[in-house]
């Protein structure tokens with residue numbers, strides 16, 4: 001029991017070390033990767049466009065649920081007018097960054113991992129190395145940057161549509177006063193709150209993109225290996241996102 | 254056949270190489286030379302480590318003992334930048350083609366040129382189309398890799414391997430899955446690029462008869478060592494049972510056809 005725990009701990013430390021070295025190799029190739037704006041633009045488009053539709057749909061529904069639940073809760077204290085600020089704070093600081101990151105990991109992250117894993121399985125990465133092209137420069141770094149840029153943007157979109165969803169339920173359906181709704185929101189959401197959401201979006205973007213490219217790159221070169229890489233991408237991204245979320249919140253509050 | 258080779262006359266020298274993977278010894282004291290400007294054939298039964306040998310030469314793996322010299326440099330000791338500089342002068346045809354699936358045929362062949370040079374577009378186009386013409390696939394330059402047959406993909410990969418006129422061209426099973434016409438074309442192409450551009454070629458192949466047409470020197474590997482070497486014609490006339498078995502494709506003889514295994518009967522009875 002003690003030994004298995006010790007082994008797990010050692011494995012975890014070794015895993016973090018490997019990922020850190022992997023990140024260093026990406027940083028080493030960042031300058032030359034940044035010289036290829038076309039490659040990066042297409043990866044931002046890839047990662048962003050892949051997740052855009054589900055981000056929008058989920059943003060709308062999360063906002064609408066927040067409208068219903070928030071109204072129900074606030075009504076008990078007779079403060080329905082605070083719906084705008086309560087829902088906006090929840091979306092900007094927590095739900096937006098976290099749910100967007102989870103959706104991103106499930107949609108774009110798995111696509112990245114399986115794409116790179118398949119390149120590994122079909123010798124494409126080795127072929128690049130033999131052609132003296134570092135796969136980190138041509139494959140890994142552009143995809144990593146694409147994810148890092150895309151997730152904060154997706155987070156903002158998620159938040160905006162989420163607030164629209166709250167408004168749709170709260171104001172249009174349940175009859176909260178339109179003016180109060182917006183002015184309450186504007187009065188209580190500070191720049192720091194938005195910053196916190198943005199920082200979370202950026203940190204989750206780095207974490208989820210890194211996990212996806214790492215799992216894909218180190219996948220075993222078989223169909224099973226690629227499958228395992230995509231699964232690990234979703235699971236690890238979700239766990240790391242929630243842990244990081246707690247840590248950032250604890251530091252920033 | 255002379256045993257002494259000076260460093261200048263050999264592009265690749267494998268010296269007493271040991272390598273094992275997954276608890277199996279693949280090479281046990283492998284020594285062989287690849288003379289400059291010649292076509293060298295590596296033959297041997299499936300699973301003897303021919304692809305592994307190519308991976309040693311290109312520095313993808315390191316031997317546990319011995320040296321792999323390519324153009325006077327010990328590949329297993331090179332730093333990553335030095336290794337990449339060396340690889341720029343090597344072209345390799347993979348056993349399965351290994352085309353980049355997100356690029357068209359044209360872009361696949363252009364890939365090494367674009368990555369390493371800043372040639373004007375018109376020149377790149379000229380380079381790529383001449384190489385594709387040489388493998389008979391100029392008309393297919395707009396297709397994506399998934400629209401090619403296995404043999405076509407291999408020919409595109411050959412065009413890509415040649416596109417920068419490397420000093421050393423390595424072919425892993427270039428003839429597998431080719432129809433007789435393509436085979437003839439590729440054989441002639443192999444000879445022509447080697448002679449016209451002064452390249453050195455290493456060809457891994459099982460096709461004993463085809464390889465005899467083009468190779469200047471052949472090595473037969475078995476059980477981790479070179480078991481026979483010489484001009485293909487001389488090998489055909491070699492009377493040693495091992496060479497005869499391989500050249501004539503006989504299942505029984507000194508070269509084991511089977512992967513090492515437990516006794517057949519006891520395995521079946523288990």
Ligand SMILES: Nc1ncnc2c1ncn2[C@@H]1O[C@H](COP(=O)(O)OP(=O)(O)OP(=O)(O)O)[C@@H](O)[C@H]1O
Pocket residue numbers: 274275277279298299300301302303304305306
């Ligand atoms: N990752 C690995 N783990 C364990 N054994 C391996 C691994 N890769 C290769 N081998 C073993 O190494 C031996 C040599 O493999 P290699 O691919 O070099 O053979 P080959 O001579 O190219 O065969 P073929 O003619 O079929 O292509 C095989 O017996 C194989 O089982």
Ligand SMILES: [Mg+2]
Pocket residue numbers: 303304305348425
């Ligand atoms: Mg092979």
